[in-house]
Amino acid sequence: MPLTKHAVLKIAYRELRRMTSRPLYVLSMVIAPLFCYIFFTSLMKEGLPENLPAGVVDADNSSVSRNILRNLDAYQQTGFIRQYSNFAEARNAMQKGQIYGFFYIPKGLEHDASNQNQPLISIYTNGSYLIPSSLLYRDMKTMATMASAAVGRQVLLAKGAGMDQAMGFLQPIQIDMHALGNPMLNYSVYLTNTLLPAILALMVLMITCFSIHTELKDGTAREWLDMADGDILRAVSGKLLPQTALFILMAAIYLILLYGILGFPHNNGIWPMALAAVMLILASQGFAVFIASAIPSLRWSLSLCTLWGVLSIPISGFSFPVMGMPPVLRALSWLFPLRHYFLIYVDQALNGVPFMCSAWFYVALLGFMIMPLLDIWLLKRTAYKYTYLP
Numbered sequence: 067m068p069l070t071k072h073a074v075l076k077i078a079y080r081e082l083r084r085m086t087s088r089p090l091y092v093l094s095m096v097i098a099p100l101f102c103y104i105f106f107t108s109l110m111k112e113g114l115p116e117n118l119p120a121g122v123v124d125a126d127n128s129s130v131s132r133n134i135l136r137n138l139d140a141y142q143q144t145g146f147i148r149q150y151s152n153f154a155e156a157r158n159a160m161q162k163g164q165i166y167g168f169f170y171i172p173k174g175l176e177h178d179a180s181n182q183n184q185p186l187i188s189i190y191t192n193g194s195y196l197i198p199s200s201l202l203y204r205d206m207k208t209m210a211t212m213a214s215a216a217v218g219r220q221v222l223l224a225k226g227a228g229m230d231q232a233m234g235f236l237q238p239i240q241i242d243m244h245a246l247g248n249p250m251l252n253y254s255v256y257l258t259n260t261l262l263p264a265i266l267a268l269m270v271l272m273i274t275c276f277s278i279h280t281e282l283k284d285g286t287a288r289e290w291l292d293m294a295d296g297d298i299l300r301a302v303s304g305k306l307l308p309q310t311a312l313f314i315l316m317a318a319i320y321l322i323l324l325y326g327i328l329g330f331p332h333n334n335g336i337w338p339m340a341l342a343a344v345m346l347i348l349a350s351q352g353f354a355v356f357i358a359s360a361i362p363s364l365r366w367s368l369s370l371c372t373l374w375g376v377l378s379i380p381i382s383g384f385s386f387p388v389m390g391m392p393p394v395l396r397a398l399s400w401l402f403p404l405r406h407y408f409l410i411y412v413d414q415a416l417n418g419v420p421f422m423c424s425a426w427f428y429v430a431l432l433g434f435m436i437m438p439l440l441d442i443w444l445l446k447r448t449a450y451k452y453t454y455l456p
Contacts, residue, residue: 073293074300074303074304077290077293077294077304079303080290080293080304081277081305081308084334085277085308090276094273094311095270095273095312096189096316099262101433103262103303105322106258116145118201119145119165120143120144120169120202120206121147121148121150121156121159121160121165122146122148122170123150123152123155124149126171126172126176128175128176128296130175134209135171138206138209144202152155160190162191163192165192166195166202167191167202169192169206169209170187170188172187180415189203242371254319254330255330257384258324260379260408262324262347264344266316266317267346267347267350267375267407268372269313271371271374272372272375273309273372274306274309274351274354274358275354275364275368276355276364277309278305278354278358282364287451288450288451291303291446298442298449301406302442306351306355310347312345316342317346318340318343321336321339321343330415331416332415333418334418338415339410339411343353346404349403349431349432350403352434353374353434353437354371355438356442357370357371357374358442359441359445360441360449378402378403381395381405381410382399382405382407383399400430406428409427410428
């Protein structure tokens with residue numbers, strides 16, 4: 067056992083020297099993740115986009131229409147930058163990207179509403195910009211509904227109904243809504259909590275695969291294995307040891323940033339997420355070693371690991387629910403370590419469910435960690451026979 071530990075440490079020291087001799091390692095393992103941490107957290111520091119540029123066409127120019135526009139401009143996400151004289155002018159501005167949408171109030175709104183002729187208010191948004199158009203549509207639709215209710219209330223009051231009777235007629239059922247898990251409705255809470263570990267996992271996949279295949283490409287694989295007395299598990303463990311330590315440090319930075327500095331929800335404390343972050347790193351390394359052992363080509367194995375890491379972002383379920391995907395994609399989503407990390411985050415950080423409810427997802431990450439046992443002997447054979455494929 068002491069000899070084994072000594073060999074692993076010697077290989078780890080050798081790998082540390084290789085890492086410091088190539089700027090690519092520092093760029094991929096430290097600079098790129100830190101840049102992404104700062105970029106994404108600062109990009110969404112407000113939680114939600116504010117003052118999205120919108121326009122308005124007020125063909126009625128009445129007290130009712132002006133009151134609608136004043137109330138709509140009070141919304142935090144909506145910022146009216148200009149009032150257009152006609153529909154064509156507003157549509158042209160939206161097509162040029164000057165505004166994300168506009169509110170069209172037809173002529174005769176006040177007169178038709180007072181006579182219960184159901185005037186039509188139109189909302190136009192640019193669907194090419196999903197989030198801005200969705201937020202604008204929500205605000206405009208809410209304001210249009212409130213305007214309709216306000217006009218209806220005035221009509222009922224004019225007919226002699228009391229305020230309670232009018233409100234009871236317009237809103238017979240009151241809805242009390244509470245957002246669970248993310249009560250601030252902060253986009254950054256669910257975006258950065260998955261994007262940051264996804265970026266780190268992508269770097270783990272790429273660096274692990276690259277570091278193994280450069281041994282084969284540079285012809286140093288035999289020297290590497292001889293330092294471990296031909297034990298491929300010992301050789302891989304020593305190689306990945308300094309990388310693992312540095313990646314865990316980078317994971318600790320984003321955990322402190324998200325849950326310590328930014329104060330994002332972590333209802334079960336930070337330790338379940340810290341364990342999940344460490345296991346995500348080890349799982350990504352295990353998957354990368356599995357691919358590197360199966361495909362003796364730097365180009366193909368690195369491409370597959372990169373593709374797997376990039377695909378894990380949309381298929382993990384944080385941007386589009388997995389239950390809404392086709393059955394094939396739903397089944398395929400379980401083959402991505404990030405999917406299990408995301409489910410742990412939802413259970414432990416957002417919902418605060420008992421730890422054992424997430425045990426299966428930790429076990430799944432453990433399964434990725436031991437994947438190399440299936441084919442790591444192929445890596446040893448490739449190293450000794452020098453059958454590297456460029």
